[in-house]
Amino acid sequence: MILSAEYRDHARLKMVLAGLRQAGLSGDDIALFSAKPVELPEGLLDRPGRMSLVSILCALTFGIGFTSFMFWAQMDYPLITGGMPIVSPWPVGVVIFEVTMAGAVAGVMLSFFLQGSFFRKPRIAPPPGPRDPEAVILSAVVSDDREDEIQAILLT
Amino acid sequence: MTSDAVREALMRPLWRISRPWLAAVLVCLTMVGAALYAWSVQLSQGMGVTGLRRPNYWGLYIVNFVFWVGISHAGTLISAILRLTDAGWRRPVTRVAEAITLFSLMIAGIFPILHLGRESLFYWIIPLPNDRLLWPNFRSPLFWDMMAITTYVAASALFLYLPMIPDFAMLAERSTGFKSRVYRALSLGWIGDDRQWHALERAMKIFAGVILAIAISVHSVVAFDFSMGIAPMWHSTIFAPYFVAGAIFSGIAALILVMAGLRRALRLDAFLRWKHFNNLGKLLLTMCVVWLYFTASEYLTAWYGNEHAEMAVFNKKISGEYAPWFWTMVACNFFVPFILIGVERLRNVTTLCISSLGVLLGMWIERFLIVVPTLETPHLAAASGLYYPSWVELTITAGTFAAMVLLYLLFSKLVPIIAVWEYEHDPLG
């Protein structure tokens, strides 16, 4: 079941979170709902993501893909202009840079939607009703037998 | 200010139509309408209705294109660079700047299509598979332009949109009916849990770096349109960094003006404080000196080299027909900001706005002086000619400025102009 508590004091929130982690709850079982991002010390509630990696991979895919396409298209339709070689690195380099950057953007967006679970049903649903924008709501998924124990930690 | 007061102040302008706003929108719509009419004349009669001629094949449209791409660097500087350096004072300014970037890019993107002889075929520059198995020329700087601008527009739109998601969710909660549904849809089901916040902050961090790289490359590519050509005084290696520096310069000026306008119109004095204007003013001062440095390098090199074709263009600009323009540009771009901002006693919001207006005017003149005198004096002197823009070009130019104002007027009514969540995040910012 899901237990929720509302906190206005940042220090108290951190203490409760530390307590919950000590009690053995993993990061997947805890969610914080707030109207602005909450600063937490490292290790308390880390959300490992691979956004940088995804964006770099996407960038490289776009870049290499487009380079291959350009190479093929230029050789498919080889016209001499200005005595330049059919495929030369200088002009091609400019385009590859742009496409690589576009790939990085696409990678970031993809990763953002995946990491933020945007188009899936969230594991811990947001608490219903109007929320106080100053407060942070902490929701934890606990098994029934641990309900009292976690409740106690939340109320410290 | 309490959180509620902040939210109230930032959401007050939304959906509230006042008389001055309506009047401004009507004026802008009229000017945009006139520009559309001028465009229709050009489409039906041909490019001959412009002032273009042999040898001036590029004119006001290209000047405007480069100018607007330059303005778009406002957002890049503020959002990207200041985000990367974690400068706290940027927070109320980021959305204003990012909106300037997107809107000016949207306007800039119209001009390459507008200046084509056969506009409806503009898509031939895009490498799409087609029946005739034709591909564009990847070696052409205009192709690089298309790739660069497209990437930049997409990236800017997303860069503007991402931090608006939490605000859309908040607006969805606080409105009803159709508006609520639209905002809810735009918020993509944002629930505000820490996973999403983390993803958002991470994305913005990476995005800032990527968009900085894109922005620098975009204006370099626009500069390559000129510097790759062998026309006298275009074939200069300094053009790429010169244009990027000039873009940041004009971007900051545009940002200061928009901020001052918004502060007055939306009564945001508590949010856009002197600190923000002061810091932007100092950046403007820095860029003004950098601009002078690049300009001096460019012209000194041309003069010292004494190359025949280049000197014809050089003399035209420094002491010939374009001398009044040139020296106005130097005054507006260097002397006015240097004195009004450099002398601390003179520095206030009003003088900052005067400097910014001067810079915008000076930068527009600079783009004009890059495009027109070179084309008027080609290598073969027998082909020289004078360029006068026609009413079509001038109307369209005015219409695009009105379009920018119009887009901003509409934007300020639909979305809070300062990111509520970002502002609250650091109220001391």
Add this chain to the structure above:
Amino acid sequence: MAEETRTQPTRQPHSWGMAIDLDRCTGCEACVVACHSENNIPTAGPEQAALGRAKHWLTVDRYYEGAFPDIKVKYRPVMCQHCEEAPCEPVCPVYATYHNDEGLNVQVYNRCVGTRYCANNCPYTVRHFNWFEAKWEAPLDMQLNPDVSIREAGVMEKCSFCIQRIHRGKIAAKEEEREVQDGDIQTACAQSCPAEAMVFGDLSDPESKVSKLAGSSRAGLLLEELGAKPKVFYLERAK
């Protein structure tokens, strides 16, 4: 498509060029008139000409030397130089202009979208743009050359070394099962010059008249220092 079927020539492909003898040119501009009528170039009219839109694929530039009473006038016909390394070619984003294997800088009207970058990059300013739809007043509309297309508004055009005449000459030679001889193909300007100052021919043929003139000690290239490798040789006695 890039490949086209053609019969293999028995000798190397043509490399069309011209030699213009400036010491013979009288500045009569018969070549300009011939070019207009051969290539369906409309006259711009007085208002458009005043705006700088006079379109002449071939212009005869006039240069004045000295002061009164020792003035000399020099004439130089300038048309597209069909440069081997033409600066106008790589900047076209849609491949509307490229270098074909006969050494011609070809302009494909159908492909041009009218960015006009090529015109800016041409150091000789020989490229022209169609500002309006071409119009001929009656009865001039009945003297158009059926071999040459009429360009629509918004496309670039320039001297093509009368490519329609080149094609005609090659087809005639193929029908007669012989090679193209020097003098078979003449551009309209070269054909109409009363002083025989303009010679057109195959620069890859060492026996052709144009090759011999190009090798003369009086021969030089216009704006040679820019490195575009033009193929129009101007002959003038050096002072």
